[in-house]
Amino acid sequence: MNLFIPFRYRFKQILHSRRSKTDSLLNSLNRNFTLSLPAKIDSMNILLLVGGLLLILLGANGLTDGAASVAQRFRIPNIVIGLTIVAFGTSAPELTVSVSSALKGSADIAIGNVVGSNIFNTLMIVGCTALFAPIAVTRNTLQKEIPLCILSSIALLVCANDVFLNGDEANILSITDGLLLLCFFAIFLSYTFAIASRTPEETAGNDGNIKQLPLWKSTLYILGGLGALIAGGSFFVDGASGIARSLGVSESVIGLTLVAGGTSLPELATSIVAALKKNPEIAIGNVVGSNLFNVFFVLGCSASITPLHLTGITNSDLWVLVGSGILLWLFGLFFAKRTITRIEGSIMVLCYIAYTAFLIYSL
Numbered sequence: 001m002n003l004f005i006p007f008r009y010r011f012k013q014i015l016h017s018r019r020s021k022t023d024s025l026l027n028s029l030n031r032n033f034t035l036s037l038p039a040k041i042d043s044m045n046i047l048l049l050v051g052g053l054l055l056i057l058l059g060a061n062g063l064t065d066g067a068a069s070v071a072q073r074f075r076i077p078n079i080v081i082g083l084t085i086v087a088f089g090t091s092a093p094e095l096t097v098s099v100s101s102a103l104k105g106s107a108d109i110a111i112g113n114v115v116g117s118n119i120f121n122t123l124m125i126v127g128c129t130a131l132f133a134p135i136a137v138t139r140n141t142l143q144k145e146i147p148l149c150i151l152s153s154i155a156l157l158v159c160a161n162d163v164f165l166n167g168d169e170a171n172i173l174s175i176t177d178g179l180l181l182l183c184f185f186a187i188f189l190s191y192t193f194a195i196a197s198r199t200p201e202e203t204a205g206n207d208g209n210i211k212q213l214p215l216w217k218s219t220l221y222i223l224g225g226l227g228a229l230i231a232g233g234s235f236f237v238d239g240a241s242g243i244a245r246s247l248g249v250s251e252s253v254i255g256l257t258l259v260a261g262g263t264s265l266p267e268l269a270t271s272i273v274a275a276l277k278k279n280p281e282i283a284i285g286n287v288v289g290s291n292l293f294n295v296f297f298v299l300g301c302s303a304s305i306t307p308l309h310l311t312g313i314t315n316s317d318l319w320v321l322v323g324s325g326i327l328l329w330l331f332g333l334f335f336a337k338r339t340i341t342r343i344e345g346s347i348m349v350l351c352y353i354a355y356t357a358f359l360i361y362s363l
Contacts, residue, residue, distance in 0.1 A: 042246050048239030053262050055232025056093045060266070063225025064089030069213040070222070091293040093263035096233035098302045101255075104237055107308040111160075111173070112255020113263060114294045115313060115321050118153070119256075120264045121287045122324040123352035125271050129283040130345025132275035137284055137332040137340065140195075145288045146332065148188065150325040152295040155184065157318045160310050171310040178303025185296035236262070252312025253359055264290075284340075291325075320355055327351070 088095075094117055101110035129135060137146075159177040162168040213221065236259070244254040267290050271283035302308060331344040 042242055045239045045242035045246065048235045049243065049258075049262075050239075052232045052234070052236030052239055053093075053265075055228045056096055056236060056263075057232075057266065059096075059225040059228025059232055060089050060092035061225070062221045063092065063229065066213065066218040066221025066225060069218040070215070072212070073215065073218070091290055091298060092229060093266065094290075094294050095298045095301065096229045097236055097259060097263055098298050099305065100230075100233035100237045102302040102306050102308060104234075104241075106237060106241055106251055107173075107310070108250065108252035108312040109237060109240060109255040109259055110302050111299070111308055111310060111313050112252045112317075113259045114299050115156075115317050116256035116260025117264045118291045118294055119317075119321055119324050119352065119355065120260050121267055121291055122328050123348045123355075125264065125268050126283055126287055126328060126340060127345040127348030127352065128268070129271045129275045129280050130340045131342055131349070132272065133278065133280040134342060135280045135283055135340040135345075137338045138281075139338065141284055141288065142329065142332050142338060145285075146325065146329045149288050149291050150322065150329065152184065152292055153318070153322040153325050155181070156295055156299065157315070157322060160313070160318060161315070173299065173303040173308040173310065175304055175307060178300050178305075181296050181300030182304060185293075185300055188292055188296060249363060250312040252317075253363065256313075256317060256359060257356060316358075324348075324351070 094113055097113050098110040101107070101113065126135065158165070159173055159180070160171050162171050240254050240259050241251060243249075243258070244251045267286055270286055271280075274280060274282035274286075299308075327348065328340075331340055331348075332338055335341070335344060
């Protein structure tokens with residue numbers, strides 16, 4: 001009897017059977033994808049990461065405003081406020097994340113945060129700023145501050161090579177190394193105060209940049225900012241560690257990329273806004289000061305609290321850190337008259353992209 005069924009009905013039967021098989025295959029793929037997605041990306045870890053970063057940024061801003069208002073109320077000079085409170089405020093994200101990571105035993109995030117932030121600052125922030133507008137570099141910056149930044153990277157490279165230099169079993173930033181870095185920070189701070197005291201006219205008239213707050217509100221800003229920094233740092237580290245575990249990625253890679261980029265957002269925003277306002281020179285001082293603060297103070301504090309074992313951070317990462325500082329110095333010194341051009345900025349951005357690709361390829 002099947003031989004007498006019209007052809008169009010036979011065609012409909014075949015089409016229906018194939019469509020059923022296709023639908024079942026698609027449903028199976030969709031079900032497998034839905035089941036495997038949460039296993040790789042935990043929304044709670046992302047929420048902790050983003051929420052922690054927002055708390056850190058808000059806490060740093062509140063603490064800086066409150067402390068600066070109190071300092072001015074007691075007639076502390078603007079130079080001191082700028083070199084201590086404001087400098088601490090811009091580096092508070094790195095300090096909070098690194099200290100929280102050290103206390104939680106995530107040394108790779110603590111060190112990777114600083115190393116990655118400094119690489120991001122030098123290559124990406126300066127590079128992106130130069131793409132908006134060429135950056136003029138002062139003679140003093142080229143002769144003293146950028147070389148001091150390179151010296152800080154070399155000091156970290158030496159402190160982090162116990163296996164090669166001393167024949168130890170592991171590379172560790174010890175408490176002694178942390179105290180040594182803090183001594184370097186004290187020298188840098190005294191140098192900065194000496195430079196600022198010679199040019200008081202450049203720092204005059206900055207009273208308008210500091211919010212005048214009632215004492216009770218300043219106290220509330222300080223206490224609230226500290227609480228937000230502590231809570232945000234804890235949330236941020238938990239989220240970053242959770243993402244690293246769920247994706248099967250080492251904490252060092254997360255610290256060098258995701259954490260470093262997140263904590264460098266204040267410097268990136270400040271530099272791009274300065275370039276849009278035709279003041280791109282601010283980017284160099286912002287980057288150099290932040291890099292020195294990160295190595296000497298942030299890592300110095302973290303290692304002084306507890307020794308930091310380097311497991312995922314390699315010499316390749318540290319040499320990239322040293323090389324990025326040397327590249328910035330060479331571009332400012334030789335190719336154009338103390339200017340970072342757009343071409344040089346694009347080269348720096350490409351160098352950072354290549355480094356990130358190398359980290360991903362090495363997984």
